[in-house]
Amino acid sequence: MSLALKALKKSPWVFHVNTGACNNCDIEILDALTPRFDLERFGILLVGSIRHADVLLITGPVTRNVLPRLKRLYEQAPKPIKVIVIGACGCRCGIFRDGYNIIGPVDKFIPVDAYVPGCPPKPEAIIAGVVKVLGTL
Amino acid sequence: MDAAKYLFNYLIFPGFLFTAVVGLLATWVDRKVTARVHWRVGPPWYQPFADTVKLLGKEVIVPAGARATGFLIAPVVGLAAATLASAILWMANLYPSSSFVGDSIVVLYIMTIPAISMIIGASASGNPLGILGAAREMKLLFAYELPLVIIMLTTVVKVGSFSFEEILGYQSANGIMLGSVSGVIAFIVAIFCAQAKCTMIPFDIPEAETELAGGTHIEYSGAPLAVVKLNMGIMFFVMPIFIITMFWGGVSFAGLRILTTILKYVAIITIMILIKNTNPRVRIDQAVRFFWGPMLVLSIIALILAVLGY
Numbered sequence: 240m241s242l243a244l245k246a247l248k249k250s251p252w253v254f255h256v257n258t259g260a261c262n263n264c265d266i267e268i269l270d271a272l273t274p275r276f277d278l279e280r281f282g283i284l285l286v287g288s289i290r291h292a293d294v295l296l297i298t299g300p301v302t303r304n305v306l307p308r309l310k311r312l313y314e315q316a317p318k319p320i321k322v323i324v325i326g327a328c329g330c331r332c333g334i335f336r337d338g339y340n341i342i343g344p345v346d347k348f349i350p351v352d353a354y355v356p357g358c359p360p361k362p363e364a365i366i367a368g369v370v371k372v373l374g375t376l
Numbered sequence: 377m378d379a380a381k382y383l384f385n386y387l388i389f390p391g392f393l394f395t396a397v398v399g400l401l402a403t404w405v406d407r408k409v410t411a412r413v414h415w416r417v418g419p420p421w422y423q424p425f426a427d428t429v430k431l432l433g434k435e436v437i438v439p440a441g442a443r444a445t446g447f448l449i450a451p452v453v454g455l456a457a458a459t460l461a462s463a464i465l466w467m468a469n470l471y472p473s474s475s476f477v478g479d480s481i482v483v484l485y486i487m488t489i490p491a492i493s494m495i496i497g498a499s500a501s502g503n504p505l506g507i508l509g510a511a512r513e514m515k516l517l518f519a520y521e522l523p524l525v526i527i528m529l530t531t532v533v534k535v536g537s538f539s540f541e542e543i544l545g546y547q548s549a550n551g552i553m554l555g556s557v558s559g560v561i562a563f564i565v566a567i568f569c570a571q572a573k574c575t576m577i578p579f580d581i582p583e584a585e586t587e588l589a590g591g592t593h594i595e596y597s598g599a600p601l602a603v604v605k606l607n608m609g610i611m612f613f614v615m616p617i618f619i620i621t622m623f624w625g626g627v628s629f630a631g632l633r634i635l636t637t638i639l640k641y642v643a644i645i646t647i648m649i650l651i652k653n654t655n656p657r658v659r660i661d662q663a664v665r666f667f668w669g670p671m672l673v674l675s676i677i678a679l680i681l682a683v684l685g686y
Contacts, residue, residue, distance in 0.1 A: 243433025249426035277416040279407065282423050287589035290437060290597035293430070317435040317597040 247293060247319070248373050250282035254292030254316075258309055258345065259335075260299025263359040264326035268296055271362035278366070289315050294369065295322045300332040300341045301348060313349045321372050322351045325365060327358045334358075390466030392459045399609030400424040405642070406612070406649050413653045424609065431602035439595050441502030450497030451596070451603040457489035458610040465617055468540035469627045475541035483618060484528060487573070490607050491517050494582070494592045497604075501595035509591025512660050513575075513582035519667035520572040520579075526675040527562035527569075530682040531622050534558075544626045553623040558681035563623050565675045567647055570615040572663070574608065577652040581660050616644040 257265055272278055272285055286292055289312055301309060313320075322345075327333035329345045345351055352375070355368035385391055403424045411418025438444045461483050468475040491513055498510035531553055532538055535546040553559035572579040583591040593604045620627055620640050627637040658666070 241433070242429060246426045246429035246433065250423065250430050274414045274416045277411070277418075279411060279419050280417050282419055282426060287585040288594045290595055291590065291601060293434075315437070317437050319434070 244376055248376055251293045252284045252286045252291055253294045253296050254286055254289050255296045258297055258299045258305045259302035260328055264298035267359040267362055271365045276362055292316055296325055297329055297345050298325045300328045300335045301343055301345055302340045303342055323353045323368055323372055324351050325355045327356050330354045330356050386463050391463040395459055395462040395610050396606055399613040402612050403609045409649045410653055428602045432599050434598040436598035439502055443500040446496055446500035450493040451600050454490035454493030454607045455603050457486050458607055461486040462614045472541040475539050478538040479540050480538050490611055498592040503595045505588045506594045509582045509588050513592055515660055515664055516572055519664040520569045523565050523667055523671040523675040524569040526679055527565045530558050530562045530678045533682045547625045552625040557686045558678040559623055561674055561678040565671050566619045571648055571651055573615050574612045578655040578658050579663055616641055
């Protein structure tokens with residue numbers, strides 16, 4: 240394993256994208272980052288700019304309006320980048336699958352490394368998903 | 377022979393390598409103390425090194441609207457300047473004979489270059505948020521430099537010289553500056569100026585993660601971002617050392633004084649970290665008013681007291 244990958248495992252900085260979710264998964268992501276779980280122990284930080292990110296946390300089904308933005312965000316991220324989809328909607332569109340403005344789940348448009356289903360998933364489940372992605376590196 | 381010695385002093389000790397390692401360790405102390413204030417465990421000691429190695433291994437993106445030369449050169453210029461400031465300061469402390477006339481002025485000037493390089497880099501990035509951050513950084517620079525220069529003058533007035541050698545010699549002969557009234561006032565102002573110079577939280581207005589999403593370094597990725605972070609770590613190291621040299625008797629590696637050196641440094645950064653963790657971010661107009669109002673008045677009082685001999 241190269242040194243850069245080893246370091247990436249020790250400090251994955253996450254960036255958080257909402258592609259049309261109901262905001263519930265976003266609240267759970269912020270819960271996972273609170274002092275109770277203390278993810279900074281593992282070097283996980285929430286960053287404000289996509290250019291600093293190593294992991295994209297995507298919540299929600301992809302709506303027609305957000306698709307070009309999602310593709311641009313993925314292109315703007317410095318590689319290697321890992322994509323984790325949080326919540327049932329991002330995985331399989333969930334209860335919004337018949338919506339007039341929904342054009343599909345996230346993995347139809349950009350490559351996805353892990354899915355964390357649930358409506359919403361618990362913070363423990365989100366952390367387990369991130370750990371599994373880091374295990375595949 | 378001289379050239380090799382200068383190169384060693386600039387690149388290894390007490391220049392780049394030493395400063396970078398200690399600066400990164402200082403950012404770890406920052407994150408660890410912050411975590412303990414939050415009642416968390418916090419990251420392991422090697423966290424800043426892991427971050428740096430990771431960023432060096434990532435893709436470097438130059439945005440389409442950016443001027444590539446200015447955008448990529450600016451962080452390196454800042455790093456070179458911060459390293460040079462550290463090298464001059466430590467050489468003057470460890471080997472007083474290497475001090476020269478007016479080196480405190482030189483260090484004061486060089487320490488503004490990292491901020492100016494961030495202004496140049498953010499302006500070249502072509503990002504509106506980055507340019508907003510650059511404008512704020514410029515205003516902040518104007519705000520804190522004025523009281524910083526005046527409190528430096530309080531020491532200079534007492535010692536009667538601009539060189540670090542005489543400042544340190546005066547302090548070892550007549551007691552540290554912190555022992556006098558003017559010294560205490562100047563030290564308080566200096567802590568706030570250091571807070572602004574390291575862009576830590578009450579004055580992290582140019583970065584402002586929650587409103588400008590990174591501000592001046594929003595468009596940096598990969599190796600340039602690593603250099604920017606290293607820059608901040610080094611400034612977090614150099615600025616307290618500058619304050620210690622000016623007001624607290626300087627630093628030394630001789631025998632037991634190495635312990636007091638570390639204690640002085642950790643005391644100053646702990647004060648800065650606690651200020652960071654107990655205050656919200658101020659607006660840029662509030663920051664300028666703070667530095668040109670109360671801080672300026674305090675520093676002028678300190679200067680007048682120093683002239684009167686207190």
